[in-house]
Amino acid sequence: MTDFIDDTVGFIREYYGTNDVVPLHVPRFVGNEKEYVTNTIESTFVSSIGAYVDQFEETIADISQTKCGVAVVNGTAALQVALRLAGVRQGDEVLTQALTFVATANAIQYNGADPVFIDVDRDTMGLSPRALERFLEEYGEVRESGCYNKKTGNRIAACVPMHTFGFPVHLDELLTVCTEWNIPVVEDAAESLGSFYKGKPTGSFGELGIFSFNGNKIVTAGGGGAIVTDKVEAGEHAKHLTTTAKKSKSYEYFHDELGYNYRMPNLNAALLCAQLEQLDDYIENKRLLAEKYEAFFAEKGVAFRTEQPNTRVNYWLMCIELENRERRDNFLEQTNKKGIMTRPIWQLMYRLPMYEDCLRDDQQNAEYLEDRIANIPSSVRVK
Numbered sequence: 501m502t503d504f505i506d507d508t509v510g511f512i513r514e515y516y517g518t519n520d521v522v523p524l525h526v527p528r529f530v531g532n533e534k535e536y537v538t539n540t541i542e543s544t545f546v547s548s549i550g551a552y553v554d555q556f557e558e559t560i561a562d563i564s565q566t567k568c569g570v571a572v573v574n575g576t577a578a579l580q581v582a583l584r585l586a587g588v589r590q591g592d593e594v595l596t597q598a599l600t601f602v603a604t605a606n607a608i609q610y611n612g613a614d615p616v617f618i619d620v621d622r623d624t625m626g627l628s629p630r631a632l633e634r635f636l637e638e639y640g641e642v643r644e645s646g647c648y649n650k651k652t653g654n655r656i657a658a659c660v661p662m663h664t665f666g667f668p669v670h671l672d673e674l675l676t677v678c679t680e681w682n683i684p685v686v687e688d689a690a691e692s693l694g695s696f697y698k699g700k701p702t703g704s705f706g707e708l709g710i711f712s713f714n715g716n717k718i719v720t721a722g723g724g725g726a727i728v729t730d731k732v733e734a735g736e737h738a739k740h741l742t743t744t745a746k747k748s749k750s751y752e753y754f755h756d757e758l759g760y761n762y763r764m765p766n767l768n769a770a771l772l773c774a775q776l777e778q779l780d781d782y783i784e785n786k787r788l789l790a791e792k793y794e795a796f797f798a799e800k801g802v803a804f805r806t807e808q809p810n811t812r813v814n815y816w817l818m819c820i821e822l823e824n825r826e827r828r829d830n831f832l833e834q835t836n837k838k839g840i841m842t843r844p845i846w847q848l849m850y851r852l853p854m855y856e857d858c859l860r861d862d863q864q865n866a867e868y869l870e871d872r873i874a875n876i877p878s879s880v881r882v883k
């Protein structure tokens with residue numbers, strides 16, 4: 501194990517060409533970022549109205565191959581609003597995975613609904629269509645007004661798969677199950693901008709999808725998010741709700757429903773527009789690193805996660821799977837001590853006090869992965 505750690509540290513140091521601390525993932529601003537941000541300041545349109553917000557919305561619709569893109573203040577807010585638009589209401593249940601970042605579950609709870617945790621697949625690390633089907637066969641009942649949990653009596657209002665670290669879930673199988681049970685899908689594609697499943701971008705499969713542009717994501721707005729959808733009406737409603745539901749044609753302060761101040765500022769959109777121009781290059785760069793990691797870890801007999809057939813992955817955060825928890829934790833401790841930032845995958849949501857009483861299935865695969873997965877430095881390398 502010591503040799504393995506030293507060799508890994510050496511490999512990563514050589515790749516990034518540094519003896520300093522190697523972070524897990526840092527943003528890079530080597531394109532038009534300064535120019536666009538300066539333009540924004542000079543124009544004085546730094547806030548919720550401006551050319552870059554509009555440009556960003558067109559670009560994100562383009563990249564995700566959807567009809568509508570809506571700029572939102574962050575990914576969590578985007579998911580909260582997307583769930584509301586999918587019909588999630590107080591007292592509903594929403595099916596999702598326990599192996600995720602806390603924002604997925606929080607966005608469900610902000611709508612007054614409860615997350616129900618369904619197991620993941622080991623290969624994708626995302627929501628398992630088979631586990632979902634098993635759960636629905638035991639608990640589900642399709643009625644005229646939608647799918648219900650026949651044991652709790654609550655409506656099952658939506659299903660939220662999350663594409664862990666950019667690796668798409670088994671979307672075809674998942675959509676088949678959700679269609680059969682009449683459950684709308686909202687994709688948490690916060691981590692998978694630029695990933696494809698069977699040639700189609702993640703985020704475009706559900707009724708609505710969301711992305712995040714937080715500082716640690718593949719491209720960043722400083723903070724930001726987006727809702728994308730093919731349902732034009734839902735897209736327009738998303739824009740309305742995230743801009744305080746103000747009727748736009750009048751200068752009167754008239755708001756026709758309870759909205760939110762969730763619009764992405766133009767200043768952030770300026771940074772993001774410059775970042776998105778480089779997305780393809782970033783992904784190419786990361787895919788090269790993934791190839792190098794794959795070869796390196798193969799020689800060490802350690803499983804480096806690579807893309808499934810029929811997918812093309814953005815390799816946002818790369819990871820390895822170690823034999824057991826003890827070896828994983830030892831790897832984390834040793835590498836961090838030597839200045840290489842590595843991180844465990846998230847603790848499962850039902851370990852957190854807010855979600856410990858939520859309904860869940862057996863979670864075999866989620867618990868397996870929770871013990872074994874470690875993220876390794878994945879930043880774009882600037883030559």
Ligand SMILES: *Cc1c(COP(=O)(O)O)cnc(C)c1O
Pocket residue numbers: 574575576577600601603604662688690691712713714723724725
């Ligand atoms: C980052 C992230 C979010 C939230 O995005 P923010 O922009 O940080 O609010 C939601 N879900 C997942 C899975 C994420 O990784």
